[in-house]
Amino acid sequence: MIRARGLAKRYGERRVFAGIDLDVERGGFTLVTGPNGSGKTTLLRLLAGLAQPSAGDLDVDATRGQLGFLAHEPLVYRDLTALENLELYGRLYRVPERRERIGMLLERFDLWDSRNKRAAAFSRGMLQRLALCRLFLHEPSLLLLDEPFSALDAEGVELLDRELALRRGEATFVVATHEPLRLGPLASERLALA
Amino acid sequence: MLLGVAIAMVAFYAPLDEDGLNQKIFYFHVPIALTAYACFGWGAWKGLRHLWKRSPGADLESYVAIHQGVIFAAMTLVTGSIWARYRWGHWWLWSSKQLVLFLVLFLFYSAYFMLRFSVEPGPRRANLSAVYAIFGVVLIPVSFLAIRLASDYIHPVAFEPSGPQMSGSQFLTFCVCLAAMLSLFAALYRLELAGKRIDARLRELRELLG
Amino acid sequence: MSGYFADVAALARKDLLLELRARDTLPAMLLFVSAALVIFHFALPAGTGELAGLGLLWVAIVFTALLGLSRAFVAEREQGMLDGLVLAPSDRSAIWLGKALAALAFLALAEVVALPLFALFFSGIDGATVAGVALADVGICSVGVFVAAMSIATRARELLLPVLFLPLAIPVIVGGVGASVAGEPARYLGFLALYDALFATICWASFEYVVTE
Numbered sequence: 001m002i003r004a005r006g007l008a009k010r011y012g013e014r015r016v017f018a019g020i021d022l023d024v025e026r027g028g029f030t031l032v033t034g035p036n037g038s039g040k041t042t043l044l045r046l047l048a049g050l051a052q053p054s055a056g057d058l059d060v061d062a063t064r065g066q067l068g069f070l071a072h073e074p075l076v077y078r079d080l081t082a083l084e085n086l087e088l089y090g091r092l093y094r095v096p097e098r099r100e101r102i103g104m105l106l107e108r109f110d111l112w113d114s115r116n117k118r119a120a121a122f123s124r125g126m127l128q129r130l131a132l133c134r135l136f137l138h139e140p141s142l143l144l145l146d147e148p149f150s151a152l153d154a155e156g157v158e159l160l161d162r163e164l165a166l167r168r169g170e171a172t173f174v175v176a177t178h179e180p181l182r183l184g185p186l187a188s189e190r191l192a193l194a
Numbered sequence: 195m196l197l198g199v200a201i202a203m204v205a206f207y208a209p210l211d212e213d214g215l216n217q218k219i220f221y222f223h224v225p226i227a228l229t230a231y232a233c234f235g236w237g238a239w240k241g242l243r244h245l246w247k248r249s250p251g252a253d254l255e256s257y258v259a260i261h262q263g264v265i266f267a268a269m270t271l272v273t274g275s276i277w278a279r280y281r282w283g284h285w286w287l288w289s290s291k292q293l294v295l296f297l298v299l300f301l302f303y304s305a306y307f308m309l310r311f312s313v314e315p316g317p318r319r320a321n322l323s324a325v326y327a328i329f330g331v332v333l334i335p336v337s338f339l340a341i342r343l344a345s346d347y348i349h350p351v352a353f354e355p356s357g358p359q360m361s362g363s364q365f366l367t368f369c370v371c372l373a374a375m376l377s378l379f380a381a382l383y384r385l386e387l388a389g390k391r392i393d394a395r396l397r398e399l400r401e402l403l404g
Numbered sequence: 405m406s407g408y409f410a411d412v413a414a415l416a417r418k419d420l421l422l423e424l425r426a427r428d429t430l431p432a433m434l435l436f437v438s439a440a441l442v443i444f445h446f447a448l449p450a451g452t453g454e455l456a457g458l459g460l461l462w463v464a465i466v467f468t469a470l471l472g473l474s475r476a477f478v479a480e481r482e483q484g485m486l487d488g489l490v491l492a493p494s495d496r497s498a499i500w501l502g503k504a505l506a507a508l509a510f511l512a513l514a515e516v517v518a519l520p521l522f523a524l525f526f527s528g529i530d531g532a533t534v535a536g537v538a539l540a541d542v543g544i545c546s547v548g549v550f551v552a553a554m555s556i557a558t559r560a561r562e563l564l565l566p567v568l569f570l571p572l573a574i575p576v577i578v579g580g581v582g583a584s585v586a587g588e589p590a591r592y593l594g595f596l597a598l599y600d601a602l603f604a605t606i607c608w609a610s611f612e613y614v615v616t617e
Binding site: 048049050051052063064065067069071072073075076077078079080084088089091092093094118134 | 479488492
């Protein structure tokens with residue numbers, strides 16, 4: 001599903017990484033590890049199409065509608081409610097049976113009671129759970145997750161574990177983490193950035 | 195070399211009209227202006243090539259062309275101002291549409307550099323620069339039209355500064371000047387482009403070694 | 405096709421909703437334009453005609469728009485939302501169109517206050533001026549939102565916005581002032597329509613490149 005050869009990224013004078021090769025099969029679960037600053041986030045952004053490689057070839061066999069991206073930021077508008085945020089994404093992603101799906105996800109991530117609260121009032125854990133709702137809203141087949149456990153509270157960790165186990169094998173995952181132990185059992189492949 | 199011939203021709207060959215020396219400036223002023231247009235047009239074209247075909251060197255070529263264009267535009271303003279001083283007694287004429295147009299373009303393309311210096315080198319910067327260069331080229335005729343329309347309500351113009359009518363030999367001199375200016379642009383363009391390309395290669399080599 | 409306009413509607417709605425919640429941009433624009441008009445009174449010595457006032461009205465409109473535009477992509481920039489919008493499968497130009505429509509709404513609201521205020525302080529507003537304002541608004545918002553998106557990608561951010569915007573706004577000022585003061589405003593209104601058509605088209609076609617690499 002993803003094929004990369006000799007991938008390199010540079011920002012001005014600063015070189016983030018070079019010479020990365022990557023093969024991700026459909027249904028695979030690739031773990032990207034490395035210390036801070038090694039370029040995990042940058043690699044994910046390249047895979048998502050948010051940045052262009054400075055060198056090398058990249059082939060991602062997924063349309064924007066099939067791609068799910070979890071970034072460091074929750075990617076929600078602080079001044080809109082949880083419901084309004086998901087409504088917006090639901091429309092942009094042409095999610096069928098939008099209302100039902102949104103309701104279901106909010107319940108699954110235990111945010112239903114806060115659905116009419118502005119995202120600005122959410123705690124960090126809640127924001128990350130809202131981001132997860134956003135992520136799964138359009139049933140992406142390729143999920144790119146950037147340190148998904150980092151901002152979660154205990155409840156959220158449990159919920160995410162459950163989601164990942166559920167979808168493992170059906171969807172393709174590329175997950176960046178600096179806690180490889182937790183996700184180790186799920187991984188089918190690893191990529192270590194220097 | 196062509197420039198040398200042009201200067202010589204202007205100085206000795208072209209018959210003087212009654213204004214004397216200041217009219218010679220005109221032989222430079224208009225070709226410089228036309229060359230500036232050519233620079234901006236070329237820059238926009240290269241910008242388009244970058245966006246459309248992702249041509250690898252196009253961004254650099256676009257930048258160099260616009261850089262040259264700004265230099266020629268500045269020269270246009272200077273020579274135009276000198277000509278205005280000698281002919282009409284003022285250093286600046288709002289009634290000269292050409293001059294006002296170049297003022298607007300100078301502002302616009304100076305902003306190009308501010309834009310470029312404010313973004314890290316990379317595909318983002320190239321995209322933004324290319325789009326801006328294309329906007330510039332669309333702005334040229336629109337601004338000209340605007341300036342023409344503005345002159346109707348700003349002040350009823352008593353005189354319209356235009357170039358002198360040219361006789362045969364004057365026209366020839368003019369053409370030689372134009373050719374000289376364009377080849378000056380071509381030469382400077384190639385020079386600057388080569389220099390920038392060497393810079394880029396050096397950086398690449400440093401990367402590989404470091 | 406209907407999907408595209410649905411996207412634009414969703415995005416425009418989002419921007420209007422955000423302003424409704426934050427309530428910072430529109431009040432600032434209203435206060436700014438009112439203060440500007442008062443300043444103009446003190447800036448026009450006796451003997452300058454009524455027409456000078458009309459010219460200054462256009463200055464006020466452009467700078468009020470600039471004030472509003474500087475806030476256009478702030479939420480996207482501060483909350484990383486541009487990534488969120490760019491990742492969506494919708495056409496990127498919908499982002500520009502949605503926001504331009506919202507900006508148009510804000511500018512129009514500011515003018516609903518500014519024009520009567522001007523008529524009160526200075527001189528009457530005729531139909532040609534109103535038509536000119538309407539046409540100019542389209543051009544200002546199209547180009548302004550486009551250039552605002554460019555400026556947030558830079559280090560200088562909002563500082564760059566006036567620098568990029570004002571040269572492009574010169575033809576709009578000419579069209580607008582001409583429509584207000586000239587004997588036959590039709591030419592100027594036609595020119596504004598031309599500017600709008602031309603620049604809205606290139607903005608629409610090239611917005612994709614402003615938000616992607």
